[in-house]
Amino acid sequence: MFDTLSDRLGTVFDRLRGRGALSEQDVRDAMREVRVALLEADVALPVARRFIDSVTEKAIGQDVLRSVTPGQQVVKIVHDELVEMLGGGDGAVAEGLNLAAKPPVVVMMVGLQGSGKTTTTAKLAKWIREKHGKKALMASLDVARPAAQEQLAVLGTQVDVATLPIVKGQQPVDIARRALESARLQNIDVLLLDTAGRLHVDQALMDEMKAVASVSVPTEVLLVVDSLTGQDAVNVAQSFSGEVPLTGVVLTRMDGDARGGAALSMRHVTGKPIKFAGTGEKLDALEAFHPGRVADRILGMGDVVSLVEKAAAHIKEEDAEALAKRMAKGQFDLNDLRTQLKQMQNMGGLGMLAGMMPGMKKAKQAMAQSGMDDKVLVHMDAIIGSMTPKERERPELMNAKRKKRVAAGAGLEVQDVNKLLKMHQEMARAMKQIRKMGGFKGLAAAFGKGGLGGALGGMGGGGAPPSLPGLGSGALPGNLQDLMKKK
Numbered sequence: 060m061f062d063t064l065s066d067r068l069g070t071v072f073d074r075l076r077g078r079g080a081l082s083e084q085d086v087r088d089a090m091r092e093v094r095v096a097l098l099e100a101d102v103a104l105p106v107a108r109r110f111i112d113s114v115t116e117k118a119i120g121q122d123v124l125r126s127v128t129p130g131q132q133v134v135k136i137v138h139d140e141l142v143e144m145l146g147g148g149d150g151a152v153a154e155g156l157n158l159a160a161k162p163p164v165v166v167m168m169v170g171l172q173g174s175g176k177t178t179t180t181a182k183l184a185k186w187i188r189e190k191h192g193k194k195a196l197m198a199s200l201d202v203a204r205p206a207a208q209e210q211l212a213v214l215g216t217q218v219d220v221a222t223l224p225i226v227k228g229q230q231p232v233d234i235a236r237r238a239l240e241s242a243r244l245q246n247i248d249v250l251l252l253d254t255a256g257r258l259h260v261d262q263a264l265m266d267e268m269k270a271v272a273s274v275s276v277p278t279e280v281l282l283v284v285d286s287l288t289g290q291d292a293v294n295v296a297q298s299f300s301g302e303v304p305l306t307g308v309v310l311t312r313m314d315g316d317a318r319g320g321a322a323l324s325m326r327h328v329t330g331k332p333i334k335f336a337g338t339g340e341k342l343d344a345l346e347a348f349h350p351g352r353v354a355d356r357i358l359g360m361g362d363v364v365s366l367v368e369k370a371a372a373h374i375k376e377e378d379a380e381a382l383a384k385r386m387a388k389g390q391f392d393l394n395d396l397r398t399q400l401k402q403m404q405n406m407g408g409l410g411m412l413a414g415m416m417p418g419m420k421k422a423k424q425a426m427a428q429s430g431m432d433d434k435v436l437v438h439m440d441a442i443i444g445s446m447t448p449k450e451r452e453r454p455e456l457m458n459a460k461r462k463k464r465v466a467a468g469a470g471l472e473v474q475d476v477n478k479l480l481k482m483h484q485e486m487a488r489a490m491k492q493i494r495k496m497g498g499f500k501g502l503a504a505a506f507g508k509g510g511l512g513g514a515l516g517g518m519g520g521g522g523a524p525p526s527l528p529g530l531g532s533g534a535l536p537g538n539l540q541d542l543m544k545k546k
Contacts, residue, residue, distance in 0.1 A: 062531075065357050068137075072358075076130035083119045090115045093137070097200060101291050103324040112139050137260035138354055145350035146326045146333055155334065155347055157306070159192060160278045163242035163250040167275060169268055169303060170283035171295055172256035175311035177207060179337055180253040181214035181284050182345040183309075184510065188220060193248035195437075198223035198238035200231040200271060211253055218342055221245075231267055235275045252277070260298040266301050281334065283309045284321065292321035295326050300329045307334035310348070314338045322353070358509065391487045393451040397443045400436050420544040441469040442479050454480055 065401065071092045097107040117140075118133045158164050166183070170176050177199070189357050197215055199222070201207035209223045215222035222236050235252060242250040254271060257264040272280065282299050284292045299305060308325050313336040325333055333348040430508045443451060445468030450456050457480060459467070459473075466473045 064096055064100040066359060067099070068093060072130065072134050073098070075133055076128075081129040081133070086118045087115065089133070090118070097190075097323070100323070101321065103328065104326075106324045106327045109327070110144055121322055124546070134358065139359055140468040141323075141354035141357060142350045144323055144327060145353055155320075156187070157278055158187070158193065158249060163196070163239065163247045164279075165239070165250050165252065165275045166279040166281065167252045167254060167272060167277035168281055168309075169254050169299060169305075169469045170256055171285075172201070172204065172258055172287040174256065174283045174288075175337060176256060177201070177211055178209065178214065178342075179254050179309055179311060179335075179345070180251050181218050181220070182337065182342055183281075183335070184215070184220040184251055185218035185342055186345055187249050188218070194246065195220050195238055195249045195251060196223065196238070196242050196245065196247040197221070197253065198234060198241075198432060199225075199253045200234050201253060202229070202231060202234075203255050207253075207255070208315045214342070221247075232270050232274050235271050239275060250275075261293060265302045268299075272303060280304055281307050281309050282329075282331075283311060284325070286310050286312045286321050288321065294325045296329045297363045300331065305329060305331050307332050309335045309337065311337035314344075351360055375444075391490045392445065393443050393454055393483060396483050396486065397440060397451070400439055400443075401437060438469070438471060438475065439479055442466075442476055445469045454483055 071089050075085070075089055094107055094111045095115070097110065102110075114133075114137055114263060117136045122132075138427070156166065168176050168180050168183075180197055184197050187193050187195050197211055197220055199208040199211040211224065212222045223234070223241055226234075226237070229237070231254065238250055238252065241247075252271065252275060253270060255264070263270065280303055282296060282303075284307050287293065288295070296308065308331055310322055310333055313322070322333065322336075333350075336348045338346055339342045361527050442465060445465045446457075446461075450461065450465075457476070462476045464472050466476050469475075483485060
């Protein structure tokens, strides 16, 4: 979503960093470009103006202009202001749901039709059950949209969360009363009310929201906004915040190609925190919104914390330990490689991982231009899957006849099999080299003495450090970039 804004800001800051000293005029010129970039990204004009004024005031201070690295200082000021614009905080703590009230805690979902309310309700129920271990109940109050109540029931089955039985012809306020009674009888911790939407904000919608709120007395009222609606999303948020006591915002389709201005303007316009971001169609694609991490991504600084959390959620500890033990012994067969590839797929694929790594913005762009996408991982998995168990354990068995059979089984070319085997050889060689250096502890010590070059000196014989397992010379597996290029 923030790619265009990120590219524009990156160009401005690269010029600032390239200069030894900055004048006040340099800073003002750069801020003019940042202002244009924000407006092009659909950020509301008052928000962009306030942001630029604040950054300029801090950046033209003598402490910045006379510092050793004025360009870096300006980038830091912009980063801090971005965090403030997105909702403040140090990025370590996101504003989650208030579930400390007397049960059942009522969470009311409001928003326009088509913004993703029903799906977000199910995602949130799953998040509450898995992250907080609380018992949730979902109830659909949408009697206007055909099959809206049935849709929530189906989603409830998928996320393993109970839904209120449907009673045909019952009105929203009565459904809310029945849901509350049912939640009390079943000792439910959290009751999620999925309210009806309209194609636009009207009085009938607001009256219904207020009536439901007065009956259910919600602890949280979350406005679900589609990020793709751009500047209009801000107008919708303003309309709702004036009528309903909002406690937070959920932005859906944050994985889309909208220009990101809605997210940047939302906090300033509503005065309410963005609590969650929907990042995909799947029912686990919901993230707590961390202003600091989003600011890092916008400025191309990566998001290592989210990457580590994603790894912890998708990689089993025992699998990681078993692989580490094998690596420490210098063992690394095609089964191990396949495990790593599946983990990469589970974590969102190559593009997602590259986007979260600091300094990987250009590598991500290079991957996109070369047509290298997550099909590469699927192809590699297909090649390994077409081998016999013995061939996976002992790749050296792969002669010309076997390669031809495996390529046919995977629907690919023999040269693709060769590229995979070569990549595996490089990674296995790196494992053995690490073992000779005293395992991962020895590698860590070498990092401390001579940095990356010192740690990898002699591995591969060249001046530039070769690929580390899973990290390649540019943080991607060695040989992966050209794996599926057809000759």
